Amino acid sequence: MHKQLMISKDKQIRAAYLFIVLHTMQVGVGIAGYPRLVFMEARQDSWISIIVTGLILHLVIACMVFVLRTYEKQDLAGILHTIFGSIIGKSIAVIFVIYFYLLFFSVIVNYIEFVQVFIFPQMQSWFIGLLLLSLVWYAVLGGIRVAVGASVVFFLSTIWMMGLLRKPITFIESRHYFPVFDTAISDIFSGVLISSYTFLGFELLWVIFPFINDKKRVNRYSQLAMTFTVLMYLTITMVVIGYFSPTQLEQKVWPLLTLFKVLSFPFFERFDLLAVAIWMIIVLPNLILLGWMVTFTCKRVSDWKQKHCLVALIILTLILVWIFEDREFVNQLTDYTGKIGLGLGFIFPFLLLPFAMRHRMKRKKNHAKN
Amino acid sequence: MRRRSKKTSKQSYFPCEIEKLEKDLKDGFFKSSADFTVKKFEHENKRIFIAFLNYMVEKDQIFKHITEVILQSNTEWDTKALENNIPISGSETRESVKDIGLDMLKGYVAIYIENDDACVTYPVPQLKERQPERAETESLIFGPKISFTESIQTNLNIIHWRLDNPSLVTEKFIIGNEIPSEVRLIYLKDIADDENINEMRNRLNKLQTDDVLESSVLTQYVEDNSYSIFPQLYVTELPDRFCYELKEGKLGVIVDKSSSAIIAPTNFFSFFESTEDLYTRWNMGSFIRLMRLVAMFLSITLTPLYVAALTFHYEIIPTALLVSLGHSRSRVPFPPLLEALILEFLIELIREAGARLPTKVGQTMGIVGGIVVGQAVVQAGFTSNILIIIVALSALASFTVPSYLMGSAIRIIRFPLIIMAGLWGFIGLFYSYAFILIHVLKQKSLKRPYFVPIYPFRPKDIDNSIFRIPFLKSNYRAYSNMPKKIKRFEEPSRQKKEDIDE
Incomplete structure (x- = not known):
């Protein structure tokens, strides 16, 4: 494995895309159920949980960028290889591949569940999986540029849905927001923990970093993306809390999708049906970028061809989707993925920090010697 | 081919008898073509041979500038003299039958003086071409009307x-x-x-x-x-x-x-631009450009949406609309998918028949097909009224695209979209949209990205493709073309803004 990645000029992308790419990676299936989850823990003080999560996120990103900058032109696999040597480095990288794959799989099963609950209860899971996976296959074959492009175009074609919140906002009851500052610190903290799954996806930075053209701006745009995501989640959660009464909210599994039920246009009623279909466009960037991440890291670790990794990924997912079909399993999988993500996504970068600092010190010494 | 011609030039065909040259050209190269014309005459004791293809040359020029010149002079002619004295430019000296023949195919006349070393050919082509006419496929209301010709x-x-x-x-x-x-x-x-x-x-x-x-x-x-x-x-x-x-x-x-x-x-968006957008005022141009993009979107959305809604998602149709829809569909025996496919197919038939027929008949065809058949189809209970409106609207929308090829592409991708919507409703529809978007993102034109300025996102190019701003303000060429000179012109000096009453 080459630790240093040489990326040809036409494969590079501008740092500004990170704003959209990281944001689309974070927004996906999680947001539909997130307001309820965080409300169950932190009640009316959910906004504190979200802001705290946001602050932690900014720290994590700063830490990741620091580490990545230390080892220029290397992705996660390369960095792990440099720090821990061949065997341990590779095994940690394999853990990450499995973790990325878990994310990928949890996104796909969650979306399949949306479709089955809202639109087609009879549709077979594997068939919806096949539809999504065929698109992932087609896009990932185009490489990183198409993956990023898909996320940019899909972001632009779905961001208008934020405007749909205008109608529910008019139905907000302000007393749903009270009492404020009534939640115990420990509950707010568990609200932060439960948020982890929804905010995951920024790990893309580990893999995409060598492909960035102007690496100096990476920090700026990644931080902006985090701010944007946090603000978006905060808005959605506040609208949902204001719209539903606490008891109602606890019963709604996907409050955001339920929210769309009140929308109606002169030529269109029951917007939630369309929303679930459009959600495919929101979920696809997730899947495409995750698919790219899994296959690319897999290639880096194993020296297989990325094409073959992609085919393996798709066949494996199809089989797994076919085997695991029930709601219980999806729930558990999402929970576990969130917990693993807490460790590998949020805490892991800080573990690499000391190594990166030592590397920088060494380099400085070497410079001084020369 | 090249090898053979080299060989003949080495052996050197000339000098030869006029009769031999004529036989080789006529029977050998031109396979006894009836149009192969030869004129032989004697002048100052030298036999001269002139050959051309009948309808490929301007005969007036040959008589005026070649035959007359040769006959009226008293000098003895040879190859050099020919080159010096014939007033037609672009002469070639040929030494093999094949080269002479190829030249004659391009409208040259060949002149050979017996027992000389080479044959001289002059271009006097007669090219039948039509005059530049009004553009037909990309017709404009405003602006220059001239179009390219075949020459x-x-x-x-x-x-x-x-x-x-x-x-x-x-x-x-x-x-x-x-x-x-x-x-x-x-x-x-x-x-x-x-x-x-x-x-x-x-x-x-x-x-x-x-x-x-x-x-x-x-x-x-x-x-x-x-x-x-x-x-x-x-x-x-x-x-x-x-x-x-x-x-x-x-x-x-x-x-x-x-x-x-x-x-x-x-790029993708330039297929939706017309030069007319430049000739009209910038705000009109912008409006029309945006309208074409919306039209394209409607064209691939309306019919599939109808099919998806009526097949799977009745819930989305508002009550008021549902009554009239139900009423007009009550007599239709087909599922919405089949109904839509029949009507789309009919419209395509009318379009294709109208395009193949002569203009005058074509217009009648359009009226008969559009109005009479449309009316009859509804009355016979083949399709619903509302679908007729939708299909006609999306057909109209697809014709607003200035590029005929892009318009056809949009009309054709409507069929798979309708089928997908008929099979899997909204899921099939959005699957197809996602597929089309990814497909377009993957395309390149001359190795340049196809979906520029949306991706790669170049906000500065949007005024050159998706809408227009006043010419004085847009003094930059599109970055995506990578022009060597990025500026069209220096920006005009700013005038000081005055207060309301000064």
Whole structure:
């Protein structure tokens, strides 16, 4: 494995895309159920949980960028290889591949569940999986540029849905927001923990970093993306809390999708049906970028061809989707993925920090010697 | 071929008898063609031989500038004297029968003086061509109406008159091994990007084919992805559009015997631009451009949405609409998918029949097909009224696209979309949209991204493609064409803003 990645000029992308790419990676299936989850823990003080999560996120990103900058032109696999040597480095990288794959799989099963609950209860899971996976296959074959492009175009074609919140906002009851500052610190903290799954996806930075053209701006745009995501989640959660009464909210599994039920246009009623279909466009960037991440890291670790990794990924997912079909399993999988993500996504970068600092010190010494 | 011609030149065919040359040319090269015309005469003790293809040459010129000149002089003629004294330019000295024959095919006249070392050929081609006429496929209401013709000479003439700039380069290529055609790569050297030029030059040089046929065929030979339904190079018959794009830093290719020109590289959105947007005021131009994009979206959305809604998602139809829909569909025995496919097919039939028939009959065809059959179809209970409206609207919308190829592409992708919507409702529909978007993102035109300025996102180029701003404000060429000179002109000096009453 080459630790240093040489990326040809036409494969590079501008740092500004990170704003959209990281944001689309974070927004996906999680947001539909997130307001309820965080409300169950932190009640009316959910906004504190979200802001705290946001602050932690900014720290994590700063830490990741620091580490990545230390080892220029290397992705996660390369960095792990440099720090821990061949065997341990590779095994940690394999853990990450499995973790990325878990994310990928949890996104796909969650979306399949949306479709089955809202639109087609009879549709077979594997068939919806096949539809999504065929698109992932087609896009990932185009490489990183198409993956990023898909996320940019899909972001632009779905961001208008934020405007749909205008109608529910008019139905907000302000007393749903009270009492404020009534939640115990420990509950707010568990609200932060439960948020982890929804905010995951920024790990893309580990893999995409060598492909960035102007690496100096990476920090700026990644931080902006985090701010944007946090603000978006905060808005959605506040609208949902204001719209539903606490008891109602606890019963709604996907409050955001339920929210769309009140929308109606002169030529269109029951917007939630369309929303679930459009959600495919929101979920696809997730899947495409995750698919790219899994296959690319897999290639880096194993020296297989990325094409073959992609085919393996798709066949494996199809089989797994076919085997695991029930709601219980999806729930558990999402929970576990969130917990693993807490460790590998949020805490892991800080573990690499000391190594990166030592590397920088060494380099400085070497410079001084020369 | 080349080897053989070398051999003959080594052995040296000439000097020879006139009769031998005539026999070799007529029976050997031209396979006893009836149009092979020979004139033989004696002048000052030398036998002179003149040969040409009957309808390929201007006979007046031959009589006036060749035969008369030779007969009226008293000197003895030889090859050198011919070259010096005949007042027609572009003479060639040929030493093999094959070369002479090939020249004659291009409208040359061959003159040979018996027992000389070489034969002289002069170009006196007679080219039947039509005059430049009004553009038919890309008709404009506003602005220049002239269109290209089938003659490369006329086209070059039109282009040169429009672009009287010393940096205009026209590189010549001969493509086609059975029927060689002249192809010209045209660009402004000071503006066009070198990488693009090299790429196009390479593709033209590498191209191996028997016959180019037409410029839209040439695009299919040189484009990036032959399997996509979307055209990747713009084919236009309007010289003003061609020259405008050249000035913007793109390349042009024109092909002899073809009345349209190729513009490269092209992005997706330029298929929705018309030069008319430039001729009208900027706000009108912007509105019309945006309207075309909306029309394209409606064209691929309306019918599939109808099919999806009526097949699977009744819930989305508002009550008021549901009553009238139900009423008009109550007599229709088919499922919505079949109903929509029948009607879309009918519209396509009318369009195709109207295009194939002569103009006058075509119009009648449109009326009969559109009004009479449409009415009858509804009354017979084949389709619902509302579907007729929807299908007609989406057909109209697809015709607003200025590029015929792109319009056809949009009309054709509607069919798979309808089928997907009929099979899996909204999921099938959005699956198809996602597929189309990814597909378009993957395309390239001359190795440049196809979906620019949306991706790669270039906000500064949007005023050059998706809408327009006043000319004085948009003094930058599109970045995505990578022009050498990015500025069109220096920005005008700002006038001091005055207060309301000063």
